[in-house]
Amino acid sequence: xxxxxxxxxxxxxxxxxxxxxxxxxxxxxxxxxxxxxxxxxxxxxxxxxxxxxxxxxxxxxxxxxxxxxxxxxxxxxxxxxxxxxxxxxxxxxxxxxxxxxxxxxxxxxxxxxxxxxxxxxxxxxxxxxxx
Numbered sequence: 001x002x003x004x005x006x007x008x009x010x011x012x013x014x015x016x017x018x019x020x021x022x023x024x025x026x027x028x029x030x031x032x033x034x035x036x037x038x039x040x041x042x043x044x045x046x047x048x049x050x051x052x053x054x055x056x057x058x059x060x061x062x063x064x065x066x067x068x069x070x071x072x073x074x075x076x077x078x079x080x081x082x083x084x085x086x087x088x089x090x091x092x093x094x095x096x097x098x099x100x101x102x103x104x105x106x107x108x109x110x111x112x113x114x115x116x117x118x119x120x121x122x123x124x125x126x127x128x129x130x131x
Contacts, residue, residue, distance in 0.1 A: 014096075014097065014098055014099075015095060015096070015097045016032075016034060016095065016096050017093055017094065017095035017096075017106075018032050018045075018093075018094055018095075019091050019092070019093050019094075020032075020047070020087070020091060020092065020094055021087070021088065021089075021090060021091040021092070022047040022049070022052045022087035022088045023047075023049045023052070023088060024049055024052040024086070024088035025049040026049050026050040027049060027050070028049040029046050029047070029048055029049065030046070030047045030049070030052075030087075031044065031045050031046035031047055031056075031094075032045055032094075033045065033046075034096065036124075038066070038067050038068060038069060039065075039068040039069070040060065041059075041060060041061055041124040042058075042059070042060040043058075043059055043060075043096055043098070043103065043124065044056070044057060044058040044059070044060075044078075045057055045094050045096055045105060046058075047087050049088075051080075052086050052087050052088040053082065053083050053084075053085065053086050053087070054080050054081060054082055054083060055080070055081045055083055055087075055094070055105065055107065055112060055113070056078055056079070056080050056081075057078065057079050057081065057105045057113055057115075058077075058078040058079070059103065059115060059123075059124070061122050061123075061124060077120050079113055079115075081105070081112050081113050083107060083112070092107055092108050093106075093107070093108050093109065094106070094107055095107075095109075098123060098124070099123075100117075100123060101116065101117050101123060102114055102115065102116050102117070102123065103115045103123055
């Protein structure tokens with residue numbers, strides 16, 4: 001399993017990407033996630049070892065502005081996206097892009113999934129510590 005995490009050029013608002021070669025070992029997850037506290041919010045990108053031909057994405061959202069102590073994990077439904085290839089056979093570029101109205105998950109610079117505001121959860125809106 002290999003990986004590299006970088007902050008790339010600014011897009012509309014934020015973009016994070018990683019070049020990863022997934023594992024195909026059941027019970028092991030390859031991926032990365034973005035996380036903040038107060039309020040707790042998280043954006044996930046994962047490849048399950050038992051399904052290295054799919055991408056699992058999810059958003060955890062808690063309401064409130066900067067400093068709000070919400071951490072109970074309001075979450076959207078996870079989505080499993082077929083990749084059309086086995087991510088354990090070679091490295092690929094995985095990315096998360098988002099602006100105030102939409103999240104986008106990309107693989108090798110191609111959008112594979114979108115989540116719009118309130119479909120099924122709000123889009124995280126607070127600044128993240130790494131910004």
